[in-house]
Amino acid sequence: MGTHITRKAVSAAVATLSILGLAGCGGSATSGTASTITLFDSKVEIVDSLKALAKEYKKEKGVTVEVWGTTGDDYITQLKTKLTNQTTGPNIFMTGGGQEGDTLKSYMADLTNAPFTKYIAKNKAYEVGGKVFGMPAAVEGYGLIVNTGLVSASKVSTQSDFISMLKQAKADGKYTGFELSQESYFLIGHMLNTAFSMQSNPKQFVADVVSGKVKLQNVKEFKELGTIYEAIRANTNNPLQINYDKEIGDLMTGKTASVNQGMWINTMISSDYKDSAAKLQMVPFPLDGNDKLAVGVPLYWHVNGTKSTAEQKASIDFLNWLVTSKTGQDYIVNKFQFIPAMTNIKVDESKMDVLAQAVYKASNSGDNIPWVYQYWPSGIADTYLVGTAQSFFTDKAMTGQQLMTKLSEDFVTAGVKR
Amino acid sequence: MKRKDWYWNLLFVGPTVCIFSLVVLVPFVMGISYSFVSWDGIAANAKRFIGFTNYVSAMSDTRFIRSAVKTFIFTAGAVVLTNALGLIVALLVTSKMKLAGVVRTFYFMPYLIGGLILGYIWKFIFSDGFAIIGNVTGWKFIFFNWLLNPTFALFALIFVSTWQTAGYVMIIYISGIQTIPQDLIEAAEVDGAHGWKLFWHIKFPLIMPAFTISLFMTLSNSFKIFDTNLSLTAGGPSNATELFAMNIYNEIFLNGNYGYGQAKAVLFFIIVAIFTLAQVSITKKREVGL
Known part of the structure; x- marks a missing residue:
C-alpha cells in the first residue's frame, strides 16, 4: 500500500514538472x-x-x-x-x-x-x-591628444615637427613627447589603422595585403609609420611598461605631452582626474601629412x-x-x-567635452578617415600584431622597415581561413 | 550477478556514467569530428569537410610547433621544480621541526588562490616590484622586468606555477611519508642507515606511490596550463610564452578557425596522453609493496 502511494506521488510530480517545462518553452506569443x-x-x-x-x-x-x-x-x-x-x-x-x-x-x-x-x-x-x-x-573617434599646456598643437601638425618635438622633449627631460601603451590596439592597432585609412580604397587595400599582392613595407604611408615608430622607441618610454591607466595618468599629470587616444578617455578623466590642469586638444595624427581624425x-x-x-x-x-x-x-x-x-x-554641442566636440565636428563635416581594422582578419591585433610590435620594442636592432615587413607577413598568415 | 544487484549498481553508477558521458565523452567525440572540417565556430555557418587537411597544416605551422617546444620546456621545468621543492619541504615538516604546522599551512596557501589571480599578482611583482628592488639594491642583472624578456618570461611562468602547486604536492608527499611504518625506519636505523642512506634506500622506494600521483598531476597540469599563462604574460612578449592551450584558444576564439583549433587540440590530447601514460607505467613499476 505504502509503495503504491509513493509511486503515484512520483508520477504526479513528474507530470507536473513536464507540464511546467512545456509551458516554459512556449512562453512567447506566436502572433502580434x-x-x-x-x-x-x-x-x-x-x-x-x-x-x-x-x-x-x-x-x-x-x-x-x-x-x-x-x-x-x-x-x-x-x-x-x-x-x-x-x-x-x-x-x-x-x-x-x-x-x-x-x-x-x-x-x-x-x-x-x-x-x-x-x-x-x-x-x-x-x-x-x-x-x-x-x-x-x-x-567614436581618435587622434593625437595633446596637452596644450606643454606643447602647442601647431608644433605637432606635421610628421617632422612631431618627431623633432619628441627629440626636443627627450633632450629637455621634463616630460616625454608622446606615449603609447601595451594594449594591442593602443600599441599598434590604432596607429596602423591611420596608415590603412589613408589609402584610397581601404577595404580593397586590406584584401590586397592579406592576399600578399601588396606589401606594407613598399607603401609610402607605412614606410613613414616605420620612421615614426623608430622615433617613438628612441625618444619615449618603453610602451610595454605602460598600461592604459598609466598612459592617461601621465597625460593628465603632465608627464607626457601627447598620446594617440580617443574620446573614450573622458570616462577616466571625469572620474579620476577631475582636478587636473591639463588642457587637452585632439588633433589629427600627423602621419605623412594626414590632417583628419579617425572616426568610425x-x-x-x-x-x-x-x-x-x-x-x-x-x-x-x-x-x-x-x-x-x-x-x-x-x-x-x-x-x-x-x-x-x-x-x-539633435545634440547640444556645448555640453560635450572638448574631445567629443572635435569628433562630433569631424563626423558631421565628413572630413575624417575611416576605421579600417574592422576589415582586418579576425583576432589579428591580439594574436599577431601585438606580438610583432613587442618584438620591435624589445629588439633594438629591428628597424621600422622590418617592423612593417613583419606586420605585412602577419596579415598574410592571419588571413588564411582554415 | 543477481537482478537485484543490477538495480543497485545502476542506482549508484548510473548518474556518474550519465554525467561523465554528457560532459566528457560526447564533447570529446564531437571535438574529434570537428577537427575534420573547416568552420568558424558559428552554428549557423557552413561546415566544410576537408579530411586531414587541418592536421597536415598543424604539422607545418611553425607557431604551433614553437608553442609545443615552449610547452615542453615549461613542463620539464615546472615538474622538476615543483616535485623537488614539494618533497624537500615534505621531508622538513615531517622531521621533528618546530613550526612544522605553520610552514605547512603557509606553503599550501598559494594553491588556494586561483591561477588567474596569482598571475596578476605576480605580473605586478615582476614588472613594478622588481624594478623597485633593482633600483634600491642595484642588482639590475636579476631584478629587471622579467616579463619583457622572452626567455625570462618563460622562467617567470615556471616560477609562478611552481610557487602555486608545490604546496599541493607537498601534502601528497607528506601523506606518503606518514604511511611508512615507524618500526621499519627504526629497524633500518638499528641496521646503521642514517640520513641520506635512510632516505634513498628506505623512504624513497616506499613513497613511490606518492611520486606516481604527484608526477602525473604536475605533468598533466603543466601541459594544460592556461589561466596563469593568460594573466601573467598573455603569451607575450612576441608570443614567446604562448603555450599549447593558449595557442589553441587563440586559434579558435580570436582567429575564428574552429576546425583547425580542434585538430590542434586533438594532437595536444594525444601528446599529453602519451607522456602521462608513459610516466605512470614507469613509476608504477618502481613502486614496492610492503
Missing part, C-alpha cells in the same frame, strides 16, 4: 508582438543606464526588455555561445561590424525596411550586399533574425523607440554620452 525581449549589451559603461531605460520602456509601452550585461572583453565569445543555442540567444545584440559582423550575419534580421533606417547617417549603417543589417549605436562606428545594434516574427517585431519597436522617442534620445545623448550616428537626434 512579444511582451518580453532580451538585449545583450557589450558596453559595460552603459549597462546601468540601459537597465533604467528598460524600466522606462516598460512604463511607456508595457514591453519588458531584459538587459544582460557582459563581464569584460570577451563579449563576442559569450555572444557566439549564446547565439548558438536558440533559446538562450538574445533578441538584440551588438557587434563591431566588419569581419566580426560578417561571421554573425546569419543571425541578423534584415533592417532595410525598419522605421529607423531612414535616419541613419550617410555610410554609417552596417550593410551587406546593399541591405541594412545593423543600426550604428554611436560614433564602434558598435552596431542588431536584431536576432532567428527568433519568431513577433519577437523580431518587438525588438525593432524597441530600437525604434530608442532613437525616435524623447526618452530614448535623452538617454543616448545624456546618459550613454554617445555621439549619435542618426540624423534625427
